[in-house]
Amino acid sequence: MHSDARTVDEYLAGLPEERREAVAEIRGSILANLPAGYEEGMQYGMLGYYIPLERYPKTYNGQALNYAAVASQKNYISVYLNGLYSDPAILEWFLAEYAKTGRKPNMGKSCVRFKKLADIPLDLIGQTIARVPVDAYIERYERSRA
Numbered sequence: 001m002h003s004d005a006r007t008v009d010e011y012l013a014g015l016p017e018e019r020r021e022a023v024a025e026i027r028g029s030i031l032a033n034l035p036a037g038y039e040e041g042m043q044y045g046m047l048g049y050y051i052p053l054e055r056y057p058k059t060y061n062g063q064a065l066n067y068a069a070v071a072s073q074k075n076y077i078s079v080y081l082n083g084l085y086s087d088p089a090i091l092e093w094f095l096a097e098y099a100k101t102g103r104k105p106n107m108g109k110s111c112v113r114f115k116k117l118a119d120i121p122l123d124l125i126g127q128t129i130a131r132v133p134v135d136a137y138i139e140r141y142e143r144s145r146a
Contacts, residue, residue: 002045003071011047019072022117023047026070026079026125033126037134038067046071046080049129056138060145067137068129078111079125083132085110086140090131097124 005011008027012020030049031040039052043066050064059065069080084090098105101121106113114120132140 003042004045005042007042008040008047011042015072018117019077022077022114022120023070023072025117025122026077026120029122029126030068030070030129033130035130035133039064043069046078051134051138055134065138065141067132073113076106076113076115077120078108078113079120080111081125081128082110083137084128086137086144087132090128094124094128097121097127 003011003014005014012024012027015023027040027047034040034049037051037055038049040047040049041064042048043050043064047070048064048066049068050066053059053062053064056065066080067082069078071078071080081094084094095105098121101124103119
C-alpha cells in the first residue's frame with residue numbers, strides 16, 4: 001500500500017496501532033545499525049533508507065539511491081533489504097542466520113515479509129543493515145549499471 005505521507009512521523013501516525021508498533025521496532029533496529037552516510041526519509045511511499053543525492057547524484061532515475069525500506073502492506077509488513085539482494089554472499093549468510101530462528105523466511109523478489117511483530121528477527125535485520133557501508137553499496141551499484 002502506497003502512502004502519501006510526506007514525513008516519517010506522518011507515515012507512522014497513519015498506521016493502525018499494531019502495525020505502528022511493529023514498524024517502529026523495525027525502524028529502531030535499522031536506525032541503530034545504519035552505517036554512516038545513509039539517511040532516513042520517505043521514499044516511494046514508504047520509509048526509505050538511502051544515499052542522499054548530495055553524496056551520490058548519478059542514479060538512473062534521479063532519485064536518491066535506495067538501500068533499504070519498510071512498508072506496511074495490506075496483509076504484511078515488507079522490509080526491503082537491497083544490500084542483501086545485491087550480494088550473493090550476504091544473501092547466503094542471511095538465509096543461514098534466518099534458519100537459526102526456526103522459521104522459513106517469506107521472501108519476495110526484493111523484500112522479506114512479516115505478518116506480526118513476534119515473527120520479525122530484529123537483530124538479524126539490524127545485522128544485515130550494518131553489513132554494507134555506503135562506499136561498498138555505491139561500488140556495487142556502479143558495477144550493476146556498467
